[in-house]
Amino acid sequence: MAFLVLSHVSKAFGQTQAVKDFNLEVEKGEFISFLGPSGCGKTTTLRMIAGFEQPTEGQILLEGEDITFRPPHQRNVGMVFQSYALFPNMTVAQNIAFGLEVRKMDRAKIKERVHEVLSLIQLEDYGGRYPYQLSGGQQQRVALARALAIRPRLLLLDEPLSALDAKIRLELRQEIRRIQQALGITTIYVTHDQEEALSLSDRIVVMNQGQIEQIGTPFEIYNYPQSEFVASFVGQLNLLPVEVLDLSKNICRVAGQEIRFTPTTNSILKSGKVRLAIRPEEIRLGMVEGENLLRGEIASVIFLGSIIRLRVKLGEGILISVDQFNERHFQPPRPGEVVTLHFPIHACWLL
Amino acid sequence: MKRNLRLGLLWSWFWMILGWLYFLLPLLATFLFSLRAKKDTLSFLAYERVFKDPNFWKTFAFSLEIGLITILAGLVLIVPTAYWIRLRLPRLRMITEFVSMLPFVVPAIVLVFGLIRVFSGAPFYLTNTYMGTNALLVAAYIVLALPYLYRAIDTGLAAIDVRALTEAAQSLGAGWPVILLRIILPNLRVAMISAAFLTLATVMGEFTIASFLVGIKAFGPYMSLVGQNKTYESSSLAIISFVLTWAFMGFIQLFSRGRAEAAPPGAH
Amino acid sequence: MRRLNNLFPFTKQGAHSARPVSPIPWRDALWVLPFFFFIFLLVFLPSASLLSGSFQDKRGNFTLQNYLDLFKPSILSAYWISIRISLASALGGGLLGFMMAYGITVGGLPRRLRTALLTFSGVASNFAGVPLAFAFMATLGRTGLITVLIQTLFGINLYERGFSIYSFWGLTFTYIYFQFPLMILIITPALDGLRREWREAAQILGASSWEYWRRVALPVLTPSILGAMILLFGNAFGAYATALSLTGGVINLVTTLIGAQIKGDVLQNLGLGYALAMGMVVVMAIMISIYYLLRRYSERWLKI
Numbered sequence: 001m002a003f004l005v006l007s008h009v010s011k012a013f014g015q016t017q018a019v020k021d022f023n024l025e026v027e028k029g030e031f032i033s034f035l036g037p038s039g040c041g042k043t044t045t046l047r048m049i050a051g052f053e054q055p056t057e058g059q060i061l062l063e064g065e066d067i068t069f070r071p072p073h074q075r076n077v078g079m080v081f082q083s084y085a086l087f088p089n090m091t092v093a094q095n096i097a098f099g100l101e102v103r104k105m106d107r108a109k110i111k112e113r114v115h116e117v118l119s120l121i122q123l124e125d126y127g128g129r130y131p132y133q134l135s136g137g138q139q140q141r142v143a144l145a146r147a148l149a150i151r152p153r154l155l156l157l158d159e160p161l162s163a164l165d166a167k168i169r170l171e172l173r174q175e176i177r178r179i180q181q182a183l184g185i186t187t188i189y190v191t192h193d194q195e196e197a198l199s200l201s202d203r204i205v206v207m208n209q210g211q212i213e214q215i216g217t218p219f220e221i222y223n224y225p226q227s228e229f230v231a232s233f234v235g236q237l238n239l240l241p242v243e244v245l246d247l248s249k250n251i252c253r254v255a256g257q258e259i260r261f262t263p264t265t266n267s268i269l270k271s272g273k274v275r276l277a278i279r280p281e282e283i284r285l286g287m288v289e290g291e292n293l294l295r296g297e298i299a300s301v302i303f304l305g306s307i308i309r310l311r312v313k314l315g316e317g318i319l320i321s322v323d324q325f326n327e328r329h330f331q332p333p334r335p336g337e338v339v340t341l342h343f344p345i346h347a348c349w350l351l
Numbered sequence: 352m353k354r355n356l357r358l359g360l361l362w363s364w365f366w367m368i369l370g371w372l373y374f375l376l377p378l379l380a381t382f383l384f385s386l387r388a389k390k391d392t393l394s395f396l397a398y399e400r401v402f403k404d405p406n407f408w409k410t411f412a413f414s415l416e417i418g419l420i421t422i423l424a425g426l427v428l429i430v431p432t433a434y435w436i437r438l439r440l441p442r443l444r445m446i447t448e449f450v451s452m453l454p455f456v457v458p459a460i461v462l463v464f465g466l467i468r469v470f471s472g473a474p475f476y477l478t479n480t481y482m483g484t485n486a487l488l489v490a491a492y493i494v495l496a497l498p499y500l501y502r503a504i505d506t507g508l509a510a511i512d513v514r515a516l517t518e519a520a521q522s523l524g525a526g527w528p529v530i531l532l533r534i535i536l537p538n539l540r541v542a543m544i545s546a547a548f549l550t551l552a553t554v555m556g557e558f559t560i561a562s563f564l565v566g567i568k569a570f571g572p573y574m575s576l577v578g579q580n581k582t583y584e585s586s587s588l589a590i591i592s593f594v595l596t597w598a599f600m601g602f603i604q605l606f607s608r609g610r611a612e613a614a615p616p617g618a619h
Numbered sequence: 620m621r622r623l624n625n626l627f628p629f630t631k632q633g634a635h636s637a638r639p640v641s642p643i644p645w646r647d648a649l650w651v652l653p654f655f656f657f658i659f660l661l662v663f664l665p666s667a668s669l670l671s672g673s674f675q676d677k678r679g680n681f682t683l684q685n686y687l688d689l690f691k692p693s694i695l696s697a698y699w700i701s702i703r704i705s706l707a708s709a710l711g712g713g714l715l716g717f718m719m720a721y722g723i724t725v726g727g728l729p730r731r732l733r734t735a736l737l738t739f740s741g742v743a744s745n746f747a748g749v750p751l752a753f754a755f756m757a758t759l760g761r762t763g764l765i766t767v768l769i770q771t772l773f774g775i776n777l778y779e780r781g782f783s784i785y786s787f788w789g790l791t792f793t794y795i796y797f798q799f800p801l802m803i804l805i806i807t808p809a810l811d812g813l814r815r816e817w818r819e820a821a822q823i824l825g826a827s828s829w830e831y832w833r834r835v836a837l838p839v840l841t842p843s844i845l846g847a848m849i850l851l852f853g854n855a856f857g858a859y860a861t862a863l864s865l866t867g868g869v870i871n872l873v874t875t876l877i878g879a880q881i882k883g884d885v886l887q888n889l890g891l892g893y894a895l896a897m898g899m900v901v902v903m904a905i906m907i908s909i910y911y912l913l914r915r916y917s918e919r920w921l922k923i
Contacts, residue, residue: 085816099824363726458857465665589750
């Protein structure tokens with residue numbers, strides 16, 4: 001049996017169904033992300049695992065024990081909150097020691113453990129400080145240390161980086177991964193930031209409106225999204241209106257230009273409204289024999305630093321985004337110029 | 352967890368019920384007592400007598416008038432000050448906050464004692480004239496209501512971004528009168544209303560200062576006088592004054608709720 | 620913590636961020652001059668006048684006699700009972716008010732109760748003086764509702780057992796009527812400032828509800844509670860109208876003594892009145908100093 005099992009978990013708040021029939025098995029040591037827009041039920045699911053909410057239906061098993069209705073303080077689970085939630089009246093060391101003291105661990109051992117986790121987060125000299133004397137990033141590291149000090153069976157992180165500056169966020173992200181791997185602790189990470197989920201996780205659970213849209217490795221989620229929601233929520237995606245010409249030969253027409261696409265296995269095709277999906281970074285400027293070609297007029301050029309995003313008008317009301325890597329010598333086309341775009345057949349698929 | 356939660360709720364209810372009993376029982380007792388003015392039967396006789404007494408209406412009107420003037424004068428004094436301190440002199444806030452708490456440090460009885468000593472003699476002679484006495488009464492009430500007035504206004508100012516609003520208005524070319532009257536005051540409406548009613552509630556039944564400055568002309572001393580002489584009327588007066596205070600509070604709720612509903616969702 | 624919009628700044632938990640010290644621009648200060656002039660005229664001048672008066676005899680010569688008079692047993696006992704009643708009613712009202720505020724903030728009671736309670740607190744905290752005295756006479760007086768109720772239900776005659784509405788306990792119970800609503804008004808914002816995450820973090824770390832309150836919530840609330848207690852104490856200490864209508868000459872409180880000096884009955888001695896008033900200010904000053912010391916200690920984890 002898996003380390004953590006959620007089976008048929010549902011949660012309703014009055015009339016609103018926050019989580020619907022959630023099923024997941026997590027292996028020991030895995031790093032799982034719950035990814036989705038706000039209000040998709042990811043935090044509620046995490047809070048049910050922590051014990052702050054109780055499922056209206058379903059079961060949660062940790063190491064084979066049913067913990068569905070066990071109070072949070074008996075679960076031995078660590079949690080890190082978006083707002084750090086450090087106790088303001090305690091120093092860093094006291095915060096970290098809190099969970100050990102309520103477990104009646106002896107003083108010498110507590111001191112040792114506090115020192116150990118402080119060095120894990122590289123804040124050895126900060127034990128005597130109060131939370132207000134720390135930066136946001138430092139506070140969140142202390143919160144992480146506090147959660148880890150009790151040697152939890154499970155580490156839960158609820159949008160831990162959302163309140164931080166972009167640069168600190170990146171640093172701390174790497175640190176979380178490093179610590180997680182060093183300790184081999186089973187971790188569930190809630191985020192709305194796809195980049196965080198993609199870079200950190202062993203597997204990602206994409207959620208929308210209380211339901212699981214897809215579970216898979218970052219690679220699978222990004223490259224083989226199984227629904228339009230996943231495809232457009234994770235990464236940038238062009239969705240172009242198409243006219244399917246010949247399904248057996250995988251040929252369709254976009255703005256009057258013929259395109260060949262990857263064979264589609266799912267049944268979306270029958271659902272009526274069909275669109276061609278392609279990621280902006282798969283498209284390049286210029287002509288290459290044997291690939292799909294599209295001609296259009298540059299509508300706008302947006303400089304994003306490492307990449308340059310071109311918006312190309314293919315026809316009336318049909319725009320496609322194209323991402324080009326920036327290079328020093330690169331001369332971006334100007335709005336109004338007519339360009340040819342090319343992309344491999346396997347890069348596009350019907351949705 | 353479930354059991355704990357239920358226990359906590361039970362605990363909360365216990366204190367809540369105890370508190371409400373503490374609050375309601377004396378009122379109930381007073382009310383029952385006030386109905387016994389006629390021997391052996393319950394009646395509203397005591398209330399009739401109170402309402403028939405011209406002094407009741409006279410003193411009530413007097414205190415109401417003083418209360419309204421206090422509110423007006425208090426707001427004129429405090430709104431610009433609180434606004435300016437938030438805008439330009441944030442360092443003075445510690446001081447004004449302390450000052451606004453002075454009535455808790457200097458009790459009303461001490462205050463009125465000092466006021467009489469200072470203002471009844473040279474060079475003011477305020478207590479020698481009708482106007483002067485009333486002015487002194489209003490001023491004393493402003494001090495007394497300061498904790499409510501200042502705090503309510505300051506909290507109201509804290510809720511709007513005074514600096515951003517002022518700078519936005521200035522950048523659009525507004526002068527100070529326009530900023531105060533058309534930007535700040537409308538946004539402070541709720542705070543001012545609640546300050547006003549709290550002040551009124553304080554002033555209407557106030558006894559200490561009124562009894563030393565104007566005597567039984569004011570409602571508080573009048574109630575006291577009735578209390579010394581007529582038992583049943585005094586308890587009906589207690590009920591009336593409570594209902595009145597309650598009515599003021601109801602007004603505050605009404606006004607502030609009207610505002611809260613008009614506010615866009617997610618503003619809080 | 621600093622986002623608390625507290626009605627009473629004494630209970631404010633956060634201090635303001637320190638700005639670089641520079642002289643206050645006089646042109647800006649001009650705008651707030653009327654307010655400070657008003658305070659000077661209406662508060663400081665009278666206080667100063669009382670202070671100077673307290674050092675003068677009837678002919679205006681310097682004397683310490685007024686202060687020496689304060690140490691007469693009758694006056695000392697008036698101070699002592701004033702302080703005791705203020706402390707008792709502040710503690711009792713504070714406890715009841717805190718528990719009720721707890722119920723409507725983190726205790727999980729229905730939202731509508733909160734509005735009702737806060738409104739009622741606004742009313743009841745202003746309910747003092749004669750009406751209040753009458754309400755309590757009708758409740759706990761010799762033939763009061765509760766007195767009679769206890770007599771019929773349990774056969775206990777409160778008055779035969781030494782209780783009286785005109786006694787220390789009678790006054791204390793009466794004062795609590797305006798004390799606990801004030802506590803509710805003051806402490807509710809502070810309780811609102813307790814973040815849900817603190818409780819949850821404590822829980823998930825293995826703490827019971829009690830441990831959370833003892834180790835986190837109460838320490839965080841201590842400055843607010845201390846501030847509230849000071850205000851409650853001052854509120855009771857300065858109460859005159861209620862005391863006057865209730866004590867009926869049985870107990871002398873400081874405020875009723877001062878009242879007697881001003882009113883000019885047989886006892887009148889203005890100089891003594893001034894000294895009595897200064898004594899009250901001194902007691903309050905001592906209380907506030909104690910408060911500041913305690914707060915300094917309990918707030919050591921706050922940014923100053």
